[in-house]
Amino acid sequence: MASGSDEPNPEDGKILSPEELDIADDEHVTEIDEGRYVVSSDVRTNDSYGNQVSSDSTPDPDPAPEPDAPEFTDANVHEWLAEQMAKSNSRYGFDVTAKFDGNVDQQQVVSNDIITAFESFMLWYGRQMDGSTSVENVLGILLSESNVPVKHPPESFKRMVQSTGLSPDDSIADLVEAIEARDGAKF
Template sequence: MPSDSDDSVSDRGKVLTEEELDLTRHDNVDEIDDGRYVVSTGGSTSDDAAEARDEEREIAESASTDTDDDEPSITETDVNAWLEDHLREVDAQYGFHATAKFDDGVSRHQVVSNDVVTSFESLMIWYAQHVGRGTPVEEVLGILLAESSVSVRYPVRTLTGLLKRYDLDREDSIDDLIEAVSDEQAVALSED
């Protein structure tokens, strides 16, 4: 029994040579386009087949010319509509897609979440990382809030957490709080 590598007949049939695979050498085959052929079922191709081949070739050439010259243009409106549709399809309560220019670069950030705080925190951190130029995110966010004209109302539990952090209670003064915070900032600056 011959092996599969022989040029003879095997269990899978005759192994074709490279010449046998070359369709263009057959009289009843005409190439109409790169990789596209018209094969006549009997003898050489007829005049009708030649005309069909020429029409196919003209259509293919016209289509490739149209594609090159008339590239589709995507407008800002198209992009915005796509983003809106994309976010509507997301299975989450909150989401955003932000694109921003920072100095000479452009960065994009997308978050979808069912947690409103996680979504907002992600946006703030992303923004602070890009504008901070190496400054810690906490400092950048503090500076941005302090410098903005937006008044922020802090929940009472935030103040309670701050007092506990510095081991302060009702009997300590505001001066004690300011001193504790100032001492921490001085330590942080000296560590840098």
């Protein structure tokens, strides 16, 4: 504030309380990992599964009767979903309905970060597979058992080797043993 004035100074920013900074309970936020979130301005999340539902599709609690309701066909639904995705201000996104052992689940994510969009999809998919196996193991099994060759960037291999604490003087056998001890994997 200016000296001697009770008028707020526009250069003084509002100080936010910790409650105002806490986004975890916001209906537009989905936590994808510890401390990592997907935030959407127009998507409401469903906390029970981490699913997201477009705020445009939220049912009106007291809807007015519509005499000319559109016919719901696969083509109409797909067209509507494509239009909604196209209207999104995000560069990347997906809207998936999937069936896992008889259970149907839906997931929608939009993001300007391609890695966030892909990672969100992979984590969601991995969580659907098997509740007794960690998502990391599920994704590893799916990738290793698929017929799609995966090329690992040299930087990821370097980080894995560095995480073992070994030095250049250690042998490949030492590396394999350290990875097996850390991850429980058997080569």
